[in-house]
Amino acid sequence: MSSAITKAVIPAAGLGTRFLPATKAMPKEMLPVVDKPAIQYVVEEAVDAGITDVLMITGRNKNALENHFDRVTELEVALQKKGDLERLRRVNKSTDLADLHYVRQGDPRGLGHAVLRAKLHVGNNSFAVLLGDDIIDSRDVLLRRMVEVATQRDTSVIALLEVDPSLSSMYGIATVERTDEDDVVRVTGLVEKPSPADAPSNLAVIGRYVLRPEVFTVLERTPPGKGDEIQLTDALQEMAASDEYGGVYGIVFRGRRYDTGDRLDYIKAIVQLAADRDDLGPDVRSWLKGFVAGLD
Ligand code: UTP
Numbered sequence: 001m002s003s004a005i006t007k008a009v010i011p012a013a014g015l016g017t018r019f020l021p022a023t024k025a026m027p028k029e030m031l032p033v034v035d036k037p038a039i040q041y042v043v044e045e046a047v048d049a050g051i052t053d054v055l056m057i058t059g060r061n062k063n064a065l066e067n068h069f070d071r072v073t074e075l076e077v078a079l080q081k082k083g084d085l086e087r088l089r090r091v092n093k094s095t096d097l098a099d100l101h102y103v104r105q106g107d108p109r110g111l112g113h114a115v116l117r118a119k120l121h122v123g124n125n126s127f128a129v130l131l132g133d134d135i136i137d138s139r140d141v142l143l144r145r146m147v148e149v150a151t152q153r154d155t156s157v158i159a160l161l162e163v164d165p166s167l168s169s170m171y172g173i174a175t176v177e178r179t180d181e182d183d184v185v186r187v188t189g190l191v192e193k194p195s196p197a198d199a200p201s202n203l204a205v206i207g208r209y210v211l212r213p214e215v216f217t218v219l220e221r222t223p224p225g226k227g228d229e230i231q232l233t234d235a236l237q238e239m240a241a242s243d244e245y246g247g248v249y250g251i252v253f254r255g256r257r258y259d260t261g262d263r264l265d266y267i268k269a270i271v272q273l274a275a276d277r278d279d280l281g282p283d284v285r286s287w288l289k290g291f292v293a294g295l296d
């Protein structure tokens with residue numbers, strides 16, 4: 001059995017073109033979802049799954065990310081003076097979450113290229129990758145289960161979600177075989193963003209991975225693929241096709257997931273998460289009912 005999985009990589013160097021102009025000077029991972037940036041939900045999820053060390057792959061707008069996870073002494077002093085200890089606790093939460101590190105990607109040459117930038121930091125251990133625009137509801141378990149399966153089977157594990165076949169061109173799509181565990185499948189093939197006619201299934205790859213370190217060797221020789229970018233999916237396809245790297249397994253996730261990289265899904269995420277909150281929920285739900293009743 002491999003050693004404990006304690007490191008995570010969060011690629012946050014994409015251009016975020018779907019959210020321009022909001023992402024002109026700020027990474028999309030910093031967009032607020034209710035009152036926390038998306039990235040904080042993701043780091044909290046990693047920590048809940050046993051991660052203690054997080055490496056963010058940053059792009060040209062990295063300052064906002066670094067500042068969010070750093071102390072702001074003036075703010076802390078001001079809140080302390082006012083006796084606003086609840087807000088002080090919330091402000092400090094992001095600072096104390098995990099041991100955070102940053103490395104620049106340079107040119108954004110794709111998700112695979114971003115992950116490859118983590119090679120030196122990660123070393124020869126399995127590690128998690130979390131995409132900052134996928135939020136998994138904290139009431140549902142995904143990454144912890146992936147870490148468990150990766151450790152037990154000494155393999156790489158991806159997260160799969162059943163999607164409407166018409167959406168296949170937005171995702172990597174997997175071909176799978178069943179295993180003796182209900183939520184675990186063996187991945188036999190992967191294709192990046194196929195048209196619905198070419199999609200081998202309706203199981204889409206979502207933004208959580210637990211990868212064996214051999215992925216770096218494979219990524220180093222992976223040529224640019226779809227969109228002329230180095231695709232993580234292409235490297236995983238090679239790992240799935242060979243027994244040399246322990247294969248690739250998938251967890252079929254049946255919980256709540258919010259895709260905040262897309263404008264409509266971002267709005268849905270805010271409404272759903274706010275409506276479920278103890279503090280804001282009652283007011284949001286009551287306003288929402290009135291608002292919906294007034295629609296045509
Ligand atoms: P996306 O393709 O969703 O991100 O990449 P994007 O390019 O920022 O978004 P759009 O389509 O232009 O709006 C998935 C993840 O990989 C990261 C992104 O930050 C995102 O979390 N990424 C992508 C990198 O870190 N580097 C890259 O070169 C590409």
